[in-house]
Amino acid sequence: MSPTPAFPALHRRGFLGLAAGASLAALTGCAPATSSTGAAGEPRSGGRLRAAFAGGGARETLDPHLSNLFVEVARSKAVYDKLADYGDDTEPVPRLAERWEPSADLTRWRVVLRQARFHDGKPVRAQDVLASYARILDPQQAYRAKAALALIDLPNSRAVDDRTVEFALKRPYAEFPNALAAFSAYIIPESTQDFSKPVGSGPFRFVSHTPGRTTLLARNPDHWERPAHLDELEFVLANEESARVNALLGGQVEYAHDLSPVTARSHPGMTVVRSPNSGMQAFAMKVDRPPFDNRDLREAMFLLTDRQQLVDSTLAGAGQVGNDLFGKGFRHYAEDIPQRVRDLDRARWLVRKAGAEGVSVGLRTSEAATGFVEAATVFAEQARAAGLDVKVEVGDKSTFWADSLKSGSLSSFRSGAMPIESHISGRLLSTSTTNTTKWARPEFDALYDQAVSTADPAARAEVYRRMQRVLHDEGGYLVWGQVDWIVGTAARVGGVRPAPANTLDWARFDGVWLG
Known part of the structure; x- marks a missing residue:
């Protein structure tokens, strides 16, 4: 191994905790949507909270590295910890990592662990971290965090001591904490093979699991951060939204995950918690093929879109308009780019200039989300007003994502919260494996390489702004909406935070209590 370079002081923002949750605006026609903290009074200990989620039946897993369904992610978050997780703005915040610091050239990162223990009493060690990442990077497996961790040069990484890991990277990477917070990058005890009775370091211990029905967890009194308020947490599976709502209203559960705006508005008896900015709703144009290889036509698509109508009609107002960029409100988002507004006259002119007037374009969509x-249908009408014949093609929801990645020229698209850097690296580089728009520009790739190898945060942020200006002018994502995530709770539930989906405080139960 080469000599260890000097490690400068870590940028302090990496250690900031989460701010207290802000109050939420009311749903149209519904009782005020707020964190349920106020309804349940002050925090108190005890009781069992039953949380209803959609399940996956035989496909479900207790293996945290395979977590994919919402219920699997929520269970993994309760039982395990990651080195870091995403705050409300997707800034990585330390979890099992107490702190981290890079070498001067950004090719080595030293991570110091907290004094934490697994549920069996054994300490969380650097060797457990390396073993967990080695498992995720196994070339024979398809673990969710593999792409995020792929830049780690694992053979040249090492455990300095039991609480210090030194990661060697394959290239300079200023955003390495994003990888520590990657989806499902949980730390498990070294040599773990069996997940039938999972052992983690999270705020809840495993008690029992009935596949396709329930999972029962109990408070971990020795959690490094704080003991949970709840004595027990039970996940109850209910695939249909109506079943989750009826169970909540009937007192069989106290928390119902993933509700539609219409449902939330129709049942004023529940406490509604809205998590603004939890997802991006878009249409993806493939820029490598007709007709959207024509920049004028892409601009026409941006300008013919009535974003407010789409938000009002298909999200029932539970969201805000988008600006054709991912990550509104997140770290590095280009707030200085003016909001794009509808200009139907210019859109018609651009359609004619592109020679696309009357051209039939298939819009692939499905009930996958x-x-x-509904959004595709509304958008097709808007496009016809500009002279485009957009035909909605409803496909098989089970194959929609794979089909839309490789086929067609226009499709429905959505994304949950993640760092803007992760969105770019996963979807917008020539080498990206989920590049739905087929955006492939060497000069854009070079800007990304410049950004992630720039140590100065302000200079790095300016490169991200340059990249977003290019995408706003020429890209293939027509981002029309930013979606709120909605859950319902009983009035006696407190501490449910309105955090964006996929961030640290979303579907997090160690700070929740029963009044």
Whole structure:
């Protein structure tokens, strides 16, 4: 191994905790949507909270590195810890990592662990971290965090001591904490093979699991951060939204995950918690093929879109308009780019200039996500007003994502919260494996390489702004909406935070209590 370079002081923002949750605006026609903290009074200990989620039946897993369904992610978050997780603005915040610091050239990162223990009493060690990452990077497996951790040069990484890991990277990477917070990058005890009775270091211990029905967890009194308020946490599976709502209203559960705006508005008896900015709703144009290889036509698509109508009609107002960029409100988002507004006259002119007037364009969509088909139908009408014949094609929801990645020229698209850097690296580089728009520009790739190898945060942020200006002018994502995530709770539930989906405080139960 080469000599260890000097490690400068870590940028202090990496250690900031989460701010207290802000109050939420009311849903149209519904009782005020707020964190349920106020309804349940002051925090108190005890009781069992039953949380209803959609399940996956035989496909479900207790293996945290395979977590994919919302219920699997929520269970993994309760039982395990990651080195870091995303704050409300997707800034990585330390979890099992107490701190981290890079070498001067950004090719080595030293991570110091907290004094934490697994549920069996054994300490969380650097060797457990390296073993967990080695498992995720196994070339024979398809673990969710593999792409995020792929830049780690694992053979040249090492455990300095039991609480210090030194990661060697394959290239300079200023955003390495994003990888520590990657989706499902949980730390498990070294040599773990069996997940039938999972052992983690999280705020809840495993008690029992009935596949396709329930999972029962109990408070971990020795959690490094704080003991949970709840004595027990039970995950109850209910695939249909109506079943989750009826169970909540009937007192069989106290928390119902993933509700539609219409449902939330129709049942004023529940406490509604809205998590603003939890997802991006878009249409993806493939820029490598007709007709959207024509920049004028892409601009026409941006300008013919009535974003407010789409938000009002397909999200029932539970969201805000988008600006054709991912990550509104997140770290590095280009707030200085003016909001794009509808200009139907210029859109018509651009359609004619592109020679696309009357051209038939298939818009692929499906019921793979709530509101996809409705939004596609509304958008098709808007496009016809500009002279484009957009035909909605409803496909098989089970194959939609794979089909839309490789086929067609226009499709419905959505994304949950993640750092803007992760969105770019996963979807917008020539080498990206989920590049739905087929955006492939060597000069854009070079800007990304410049950004992630720039140590100065302000200089790095300016490169991200340059990249977003290019995408706003020429890219293939027509981002029309930013979606709120909605859950319902009983009035006696407190501490549910309105954090964006996929961030640290979303579906997090160690700070929740029963009044």
